[in-house]
Amino acid sequence: MQSTEVASPGADPAAPPHTVVGVTNSVAATFDLLGDRLTLTILRHAFAGRARRFTQWLDHTGAPPAVLTARLAALVDSGVLERSPVPGTPDRFEYRLTELGLATWEILVCVWSWQREWTPEWALLPEFVHADCGHRGPPVLMCTGCGRTVTAHDTDVELDRDALWHITSGRRRSGRGTGPARGDAQFDEIMEAIGDRWSAAVTGLALAGVRRFSEFRAALHMSPTTLTERLTRLVEAGILDRSEAGGRDYRLTPRGRALFGVFAFLLAWSNRAHPQSPEPGLLIRHRECGAVLIPALRCRGCEGELGRRDVRFEVPVRGSRDVPD
């Protein structure tokens, strides 16, 4: 993937952020909401149809009640979940995925796919099976504009420096819970890359082809200390490699590059969730057809497009794990 920067005329990358208050960049809001292990755990159980009522969410996530309450409320506010009274018991409520919530499915599939390929727990994760053709294994990405299969190498990323600024300069919209949720240790490794908007912004820029410390610094509103700390953590997490040749240079490892699908779907979902928002600052374009990438999942076996009703997750080993099905 190559990046081109579309800086606004006269934009000064060193200028102080003057519109921080009240501005929430849509991509930042998306990472605040979805780059969270409890949220991913909630979504996983929602897709599996295991939980609707509060007590069921408590059982399945193990989260402290106050934290869970706040997270469910944030998901309702964001239009991902819908809260409605349980029929016959008007003082009790249940939470269901909305259309927008259902549209997070591809993100979860890419998270699963990455974990299965790049973390030690892969053998415990369920296999992805295309029901129609029986193919087992992770899907690939396709561009819905032209129907071709697409990887990070086939795309260009356009960065708007002014808009990117807001990804790391805005205030968090909602606080994150501190209590660990049972069973979501499986999201530990991916959280290093998407678990907060700063790490996500750095990883996203690396996917866009940014390599030099000075380039990261120019694109993001981060102190050199914070940026160094983020880069170091991403190196330790095996997402980036640091090379000393000719200055400080950071490149994605194959493991880091494999996060492309997660980011492509997060960005597409963000655009869908914030149709009125100003430019998100980040645009992925499919080089071959020139269209802004609207990704879809495709079966590697039959090349068919995959929706959530077309696949099943099969647990390949004994000792059933808590997994999407």
Ligand SMILES: [Zn+2]
């Ligand atoms: Zn295309």
Ligand SMILES: [Zn+2]
């Ligand atoms: Zn297939």
